[in-house]
Amino acid sequence: MKAVKRIAIIGGxxxxxKTGAWLLKKFMKRPELVRREGFETxxxxxxxxxxxxxxxxxxxxxxxxxxxVELADPxxxxxxxxxxxxxxxxxxxxxxxxxAVDFIVxxxxxxxxxxxxxxxxxxxxxxxxxxxxxxxxxPDVRIFTWKGDTGESDFVHSIAPxxxxxxxxxxxxxxxxxxxxxxxxxxxxxxxxxxEKLNAGTLEERAAxxxxxxxxxxxxxxxxxxxxxxxMVHPELQDHDYKELKKGDPLFMTLEGAVIPYEGxxxxxxxxxxxAAYYEKGFAMxxxxxxxxxxxxxxxxxxxxxxxxxxDEGNP
Amino acid sequence: MKAVKRIAIIGGxxxxxKTGAWLLKKFMKRPELVRREGFETxxxxxxxxxxxxxxxxxxxxxxxxxxxVELADPxxxxxxxxxxxxxxxxxxxxxxxxxAVDFIVxxxxxxxxxxxxxxxxxxxxxxxxxxxxxxxxxPDVRIFTWKGDTGESDFVHSIAPxxxxxxxxxxxxxxxxxxxxxxxxxxxxxxxxxxEKLNAGTLEERAAxxxxxxxxxxxxxxxxxxxxxxxMVHPELQDHDYKELKKGDPLFMTLEGAVIPYEGxxxxxxxxxxxAAYYEKGFAMxxxxxxxxxxxxxxxxxxxxxxxxxxDEGNP
Numbered sequence: 022m023k024a025v026k027r028i029a030i031i032g033g034x035x036x037x038x039k040t041g042a043w044l045l046k047k048f049m050k051r052p053e054l055v056r057r058e059g060f061e062t063x064x065x066x067x068x069x070x071x072x073x074x075x076x077x078x079x080x081x082x083x084x085x086x087x088x089x090v091e092l093a094d095p096x097x098x099x100x101x102x103x104x105x106x107x108x109x110x111x112x113x114x115x116x117x118x119x120x121a122v123d124f125i126v127x128x129x130x131x132x133x134x135x136x137x138x139x140x141x142x143x144x145x146x147x148x149x150x151x152x153x154x155x156x157x158x159x160p161d162v163r164i165f166t167w168k169g170d171t172g173e174s175d176f177v178h179s180i181a182p183x184x185x186x187x188x189x190x191x192x193x194x195x196x197x198x199x200x201x202x203x204x205x206x207x208x209x210x211x212x213x214x215x216x217e218k219l220n221a222g223t224l225e226e227r228a229a230x231x232x233x234x235x236x237x238x239x240x241x242x243x244x245x246x247x248x249x250x251x252x253m254v255h256p257e258l259q260d261h262d263y264k265e266l267k268k269g270d271p272l273f274m275t276l277e278g279a280v281i282p283y284e285g286x287x288x289x290x291x292x293x294x295x296x297a298a299y300y301e302k303g304f305a306m307x308x309x310x311x312x313x314x315x316x317x318x319x320x321x322x323x324x325x326x327x328x329x330x331x332x333d334e335g336n337p
Numbered sequence: 338m339k340a341v342k343r344i345a346i347i348g349g350x351x352x353x354x355k356t357g358a359w360l361l362k363k364f365m366k367r368p369e370l371v372r373r374e375g376f377e378t379x380x381x382x383x384x385x386x387x388x389x390x391x392x393x394x395x396x397x398x399x400x401x402x403x404x405x406v407e408l409a410d411p412x413x414x415x416x417x418x419x420x421x422x423x424x425x426x427x428x429x430x431x432x433x434x435x436x437a438v439d440f441i442v443x444x445x446x447x448x449x450x451x452x453x454x455x456x457x458x459x460x461x462x463x464x465x466x467x468x469x470x471x472x473x474x475x476p477d478v479r480i481f482t483w484k485g486d487t488g489e490s491d492f493v494h495s496i497a498p499x500x501x502x503x504x505x506x507x508x509x510x511x512x513x514x515x516x517x518x519x520x521x522x523x524x525x526x527x528x529x530x531x532x533e534k535l536n537a538g539t540l541e542e543r544a545a546x547x548x549x550x551x552x553x554x555x556x557x558x559x560x561x562x563x564x565x566x567x568x569m570v571h572p573e574l575q576d577h578d579y580k581e582l583k584k585g586d587p588l589f590m591t592l593e594g595a596v597i598p599y600e601g602x603x604x605x606x607x608x609x610x611x612x613a614a615y616y617e618k619g620f621a622m623x624x625x626x627x628x629x630x631x632x633x634x635x636x637x638x639x640x641x642x643x644x645x646x647x648x649d650e651g652n653p
Binding site for chain 2: 043044046047051075132191192193194195196197198199200202249250253254255256259274276277295297298300301
């Protein structure tokens with residue numbers, strides 16, 4: 022197992038999700054808060070211009086710009102495409118044997134009532150260990166597995182060999198809230214604790230499995246003939262992310278007040294319910310299956326420098 | 338008293354406040370919902386381009402573009418300045434003896450927990466009557482008087498001789514919520530009821546006074562040496578708009594967790610607490626005084642066509 026020597030905490034990947042950026046500003050002023058034994062904590066506000074303007078992005082979503090093909094394409098030169106290449110040089114490069122940082126936690130917020138959710142999009146054992154530790158130490162935390170369309174992660178944290186995104190909500194875009202700020206800060210400390218203990222060989226927990234909301238599908242809003250949104254999330258589902266949906270449960274309410282129910286035979290759980298940023302992507306929520314995922318703790322929990330097959334394999 | 342013959346319901350003045358725009362889309366498809374005896378209901382999405390892009394504005398805030406000097410200035414030609422002139426031609430012109438519409442209700446939303454709030458910014462008796470009727474018929478409704486910096490209203494509804502803005506929240510920018518949609522729709526119906534009864538001479542209520550939150554001052558966020566926001570609304574105040582603040586009550590919490598209390602001697606009430614759009618304007622909340630405002634009902638409540646000094650005076 023490679024040593025975990027540099028861990029990056031990133032915020033401001035979406036400039037109107039203020040919490041991460043402001044938490045980083047705080048840490049940058051008081052770096053002792055994130056200084057730990059055994060590794061270096063790297064702090065990076067990824068899209069400063071978008072933070073300044075309080076917009077999700079300047080030209081296109083930065084958090085979809087880390088596809089290796091796009092990173093290598095000299096023709097890709099939007100503001101965020103160039104920024105992605107810069108971040109990749111600085112913290113990666115992605116896929117290399119030796120990268121500038123070993124792990125990335127990317128801080129996001131959501132208008133959905135998702136509490137603190139770790140978004141895992143790979144089978145990387147170290148990422149799963151860190152997320153499981155976080156969940157064990159904070160009962161608010163849930164794990165959601167995101168399946169992109171490409172099979173390849175395009176996210177900022179994919180620059181490093183391992184990492185995940187943290188989504189905290191509900192909070193509107195463009196605002197700071199003390200409660201959401203505090204939850205995010207607490208989660209960062211748990212994650213840093215994990216790496217400190219991992220490196221020191223003092224990790225006490227050995228969970229064999231973890232509860233996961235495993236992405237199944239995305240649901241769009243009801244739409245009219247012109248393709249315009251013609252309904253809203255039903256009040257019984259709004260603010261109730263992770264609620265189990267059984268056949269017949271209300272999903273949407275049309276502008277006219279008619280109820281559109283969930284029609285699936287299998288009970289599933291709604292996530293990212295009414296997230297503002299996904300209106301433009303054309304979905305109202307994700308549906309997920311609640312599963313117990315088996316973890317290969319015994320193989321992979323080892324202090325830095327020690328050999329571990331699970332981490333090297335990457336796909337336990 | 339002039340006849341109230343055309344009433345405009347406006348939405349989409351801020352393009353990321355989706356509720357008003359979508360309610361208008363609904364009414365445009367089913368105009369019978371807002372058809373009443375005695376007057377015509379005009380429906381207008383004011384900033385369609387901003388609604389399409391889901392941004393507050395394209396170049397500058399449309400809802401500050403209706404100053405008569407600016408409307409008359411040919412040099413003012415930003416996207417919203419030109420749009421303001423177009424709206425002024427269509428619905429006004431502002432200040433004219435004869436205007437295309439007699440009353441404007443402009444539909445907004447806020448990230449603040451303001452419930453349904455009528456924002457009054459003039460002493461116009463008809464606007465006060467309509468807002469008081471609304472409040473009498475919906476216990477959720479509050480009235481807040483906004484005092485601009487100029488003494489002159491720059492708002493969209495100032496094109497008509499009378500009108501007000503409706504703020505409904507909390508709701509993030511860029512989303513639709515069934516509860517906020519329904520509250521806004523209900524308020525519009527009460528306002529239309531008022532005009533129907535006013536014109537028919539069947540208004541049953543004669544309130545002599547109304548409870549009002551009268552604007553006193555605006556409070557900025559705590560800031561650091563560089564002018565950056567260094568604190569957030571305190572959790573005890575967040576989501577509690579209209580709460581009475583007494584000396585010593587917590588106002589803000591710094592990023593470090595220190596409490597900044599309210600220092601004023603006079604108890605005041607916080608409004609527009611942590612509204613996303615006001616970060617760029619540099620204020621965290623408005624403070625207001627709760628007062629009972631006397632109304633000149635007996636003079637002004639009269640069916641269309643009848644003489645009424647109160648309405649002609651405009652400043653009871």
